[in-house]
Amino acid sequence: MNPVESTPPSLLTRREAARFLSVSERQVWNLQNDGRLPHVRIGRSVRFRVTDLEAFVASRTVKAR
Known part of the structure; x- marks a missing residue:
């Protein structure tokens, strides 16, 4: 198997x-x-x-009090 095919995409539509x-x-x-x-x-x-999307989610995560 080609290693490129097995890695998840780093850019999403x-x-x-x-x-x-x-x-x-x-x-x-x-x-x-x-x-x-x-x-x-x-x-x-x-x-x-994907990293930008993960950072977007992390920046909007509300911490429990």
Whole structure:
């Protein structure tokens, strides 16, 4: 097996990012356009780094009191 095929993707589409965050694609689009969700533009395509999505979730985690 090719090692590249076995590694999870580091860049996700908007649909995959929405699934990762358990929100709608529209919500991901809004977060992206508001500048709250970092993204990568490759030509006309928009991709999201898994590490950026994880950091986004971590930054919004509410600590129990």
